[in-house]
Amino acid sequence: MSVEQNKELVRRSVDEFYNTGDVSAIERIFSSTYCEHQTGGTLTLEQFKKWAKGLFSGIPDLKVIIHDLHAEGDMVTKRWTVKGTHKGEFMGVPASGNAIEVQGISIYRVQDGKLAEGWEVMDSFTLMVQMGAVPAPA
DSSP states (O other), rough: OHHHHHHHHHHIIIIIITTTTTTHHHHEEEEEEEEEEEEEEEEHHHHHHHHHHHHHSSSSTTTEEEEEEETTTTEEEEEEEEEOOOOOTTTBBOOOEEEEEEEEEEEEEEETEEEEEEEEOOOHHHHHHHHSSOOOOO
């Protein structure tokens, strides 16, 4: 795939998966061997699906805004902001009803027209403060 096709695949992951909460989109966009490296560890595809269901249950109005997409070869980097409302339990934190807005960066490796591997870094501390799990700094 071309660099532009790889970038379009990452855009599709936002439009068809993250911004709709449609977990079935994973089958169309992510490789069956997909693994995601997050701060807390690496998720297999099945673990990623479970994580996604929890994400969409906890923040059902979740929207991802892409600020930048950069690509070289089979790698695509996405700088993003996620917004939504913490309406259900997420990451062990009961629903707070609070608005959330968190920034992060994801890097994806594309293989055979699908996302094969991902690395994600986000501002987890801000998320925990916004969900009410930890107090805001003074």
